Amino acid sequence: MNVRTATAAALIIAALAGASPAIAAPLRTAHSCEAARPLDTTALQVAIAGLLSADVTAALVRATGPDGCWESTAGTVDRRTGAAVPQEARFRIGSVTKVFTAVVVLQLVAEHRIELDGAVQRYLPGLLAQGYPTVTVRQLLNHTSGLPSPVISDESVEYQVAHRFDSWTPQQYVDAAFKQEREFDPGTKQQYRNIGYIIAGMLIEKVTGNSYEHEVRDRVIRPLRLTGTSVPGDDPGLCGPHVHGYQVMSDGTLRDVTRWNQSFGWAASAIISTTRDLDVFTEALLGGRLLAPEVQRELFIVPAVPDVSGKAASYSVALQRFKLPGVGEVWGKSGSRYGYLAGIGGTVDGTRRLAYGMTANDARNGDNPTPITQRIVLAGMTLSARA
Template structure:
């Protein structure tokens, strides 16, 4: 989450890639085992068939070719991890450090941006399973005097699936102008979640709650605040106790609000910034505030994200009723939605509680999430039966989304054809 201009840009970019995308040259690796679904989670034969019947054969040559030429003016480096019973491959491309020329680490730490929302949704759904949160109850019941007065009642479920109609935040000078130059200077700035939520005060609702879907990071700031209010613990504590600890995700963390470090190994993130003399040059922004918090501030690695997504989709983290929420996409229109922009969406919602659904033109359905931070773009996706799981990370030098040119060939090789629309 950020100043509205920058915030809108990151939100728009994470959805523009719609799915997966990117990278990498490298060597094949042995396939790793997929998580098995728990006995209580049933997947219909039709759903499994739709996810696997037309899955393309994994093509390492196509994966390598899709990111040939890195580093370039848009992207310094990339990594990709493909696992599952339908084939496995991993590799890297470009450089991880422009100063030393060191390669991209195959399992390096990355800032995962809005992929953090999947962790947030999982925690809230666990609280729902414990009957500590009612998904159909108004958010205002759990957070009195937190949301600005005048906002219509919206349910917890509507926060998670972006049908709340929550307003966009108003402009504020303290959040900058959305430029690379501003971020390079102010990358350590941190703000409280309440300060961000206060920016919607006086803004009109985007639509009546429950009648449309619009991707809005404010929803997940509020969801994180709800977790803290209900449990009495920090959001970071709940993620550790419920998700990263039990799954052994040692390289996944919710950093302290003022901790700008990125654990080694990692690929450096850069932004091309125009100096006072008018000369553009790369600025290392690897160290930056993680303040987007439950909305987008987490750090992880490809192997941890693969393990987490496998456990989540495989039914290891949620009972059946809450597991169903992961795949319950509301039947409502997509309203100026940065995420649902493929030909198969046809102007309808594509997001559930934490995840987004992407359907290829060949009929393959995948579930996952994308994320962006300055210097970092990432995502994780999988078929419902976990026969193919993909985690990727890029290091873009710009805030324009130019790194997404790498996506089409990679998506086609991993899952099938996806045609983006203007929506």
């Protein structure tokens, strides 16, 4: 499965086998971690030890528990230089972008500019073919729309790398998708896809009259002072300190794929961030400082439908639900782009949180996490103070 359509949130599952809104209270998360008591970080230290391997080049982790937080890095920012990874290094967060997009849509819902159960056909007339079943905004966000994904003529890694600087518009993405038949009737099943969030980005632009990038910056990035977070648009680069991503080719060689135009994934997977910024974002999200109470609850409502494999649905309008031994219910999102893996997670009250970024040499398939990722998630979410 190509990274463009892969269920990136499976990384965590495998580990468990308008005006800018006001921020209601000052953020508690500092730029650097400070623990009230010495923390037992042994498991996390072991998880990222000996990181350099055939599969993983770098990892950045920030874990927060009731007694404080811990952050660290391992590996190298660049295989050529061997330079150490700074904690503030930036990386592509892939489908964690969807959470940012969902927040903007939910803010517009709270402002009565969008209705969650309003029809896409009402807001974006002509986007769906005449006679197409009604698709609601909620269905876009919780992956129950049944809308198809585009099929690329050549899914080989060589083709993808060769075309990494191609620029896509959201309309081109939608047009390519609608050459396919719909997956199922809207609202009857759940299937993780990017298409819903591409259209959600188009909806944001239509309702606000501003670009998607403008709205994310003004509603999320600037209010939370996410100084290492950006929405790149067509810019293929990563500004400031960042880790290089690599992709293994069919002949076994590695290619540096750090520079890559992310317009294909756009509102579904294009954002760049840091572990500190992702932690601040997660704390604000779970703490109710980004969303009004009437839409905050939507983060934790999973539709009562099966997914396409017959299992119970697990996605809400922004997050995915998991059960973690020793912690209980956890909500999070993971993502992957060529060269990069990332994730956020936390308990409903936000007292336990995790943010991580990694450079994996074959991150195309989010359903195929590395053992190191699994150890980091489990160890990070159970961080505690030493007795």
